[in-house]
Amino acid sequence: MLKAAVVGVNHIGKIHCRYYQEHRDVQLVAVCDLNESLVKTVANECKVNAYTDLKTMLKDEEIDVISVATGGKENGSQHYEPAMLAIEAGIDVLVEKPLSNCIKEAREMVEYARLQNVRLGCNLNHRFVPAAHLAKEWIDKGDLGTLLFVNMKLTIGNPNESSPWIHLRALHPHSIDVMRYFAGDIRRVQAFMTKAPGRTVWSTASINLEFESGAVGHLTGSYDMDNNHPIENCEVAGNNGRLIIDNVYENLTFYPHKSSEMKVVRNSVLNGMSGFNETFKNRINSFISDIKRSVDPEYVAGSGLDALSAQEVIEAAIRSQNENGAVIEIPKLLGRKVM
Structure with a gap:
């Protein structure tokens, strides 16, 4: 115990x-x-x-x-x-x-x-959900082929005005981590941001990314949307097909190339996740499992290194915004790849 x-x-x-x-x-x-x-x-x-x-x-x-x-x-x-x-x-x-x-x-x-x-x-x-785990399995098996792009959207309503960068630093460790979970380390970024009417913080952001693999990506983030509607969408595409995760865990759809059929996995009404708070449960359970199985600290899922890697991307995006949309290289971190 x-x-x-x-x-x-x-x-x-x-x-x-x-x-x-x-x-x-x-x-x-x-x-x-x-x-x-x-x-x-x-x-x-x-x-x-x-x-x-x-x-x-x-x-x-x-x-x-x-x-x-x-x-x-x-x-x-x-x-x-x-x-x-x-x-x-x-x-x-x-x-x-x-x-x-x-x-x-x-x-x-x-x-x-x-x-x-x-x-x-x-x-x-946000990555500790069945839809993300299954999507990762498909990617690792090669079902999508060589990855070409990852598009991520995470938008909520949050009136917090406490810091110019509150939206980036507080919200987007999630979105960057999901993108890295699927496509690996990020090489460089370019960011453009705006402020919604009446706001003093950079409350909406558009960020271009290039991965170490050569794949490209884009993140749209906002504190200016409505929480009554879906908050998150992730699209991952390769030369053999693409997948989309709707609203964190609700639906996962695979669109294979050269086929008119698609595979849809929905969150089960009876046996699936009952709400967003269960993402916390899944994440905590995963950490407990890593401890009980004596997983080496280097291989913990959603590790401190993963969080730091996401934060390095966010800081580079902030620098890009401050430098009028300059392309910013991400510092190289020692350690293992995304787990």
Whole structure:
């Protein structure tokens, strides 16, 4: 039985608590938050110990895995310190996205986890769905042939005006990660962004990408759309066919070349995913599985390195926007390819 703790217990942290408690091989033992009233309430609901100081929790509790679900600026400025403390203690850690809103901190987290031989994962939950896994199988089997392009759209409604780059850094670790999951590392990007009427942040973005394989791609992202409608669409095409995933997990369609037939896999009403929050469940379950199977930290699915790779692309896109649409090369990262 793995013993788990959650740091940061607002909305997202509570979701982590829920799915740890539902896992048959996990015991949630503690929660930690600077807000004493909040953490005591959540601890009482979960029947676990409450802490307002992470160092004390690490000293007093036996913990195998920690979720860092703190927030901060651009949803990531408060991830670094708790994650580094967990890594220092030799505890496997799952961090919410972005790994950090500061690229220097994200790089340090990944390197420290490597040196400590600790599993560092990131909640890149959009890829942890049956549709994405099946699409990846088709791609790896060669059903699509040589990949030629990947088109991604992730658009939601979010009025947050706290930072010029909140839309890029807080939302698009997901979309970049999905694109990398299917097509591998990205070589260079070019970005153009705009602000919706009345907005002060770069709330809509158009980003061109070139992959190391030679395939090309495009990402459309926005904080200016309506959450009542589908938020995500991903199209992957090769010289033998193409596939489309509709709305994260709802439908997967394969269009083979030289055939009038298509293959459609729908999310089952009775046995499929019941809602978006189950992407969190799938992601947490995958991390627990990696720990239980003693997967080498280098091969964790949705690893810290994957999150850092996505963040490097986002920072390059921001630089491109600042440089009037210049084409920006992505820094080369040491380590394995996308898992």
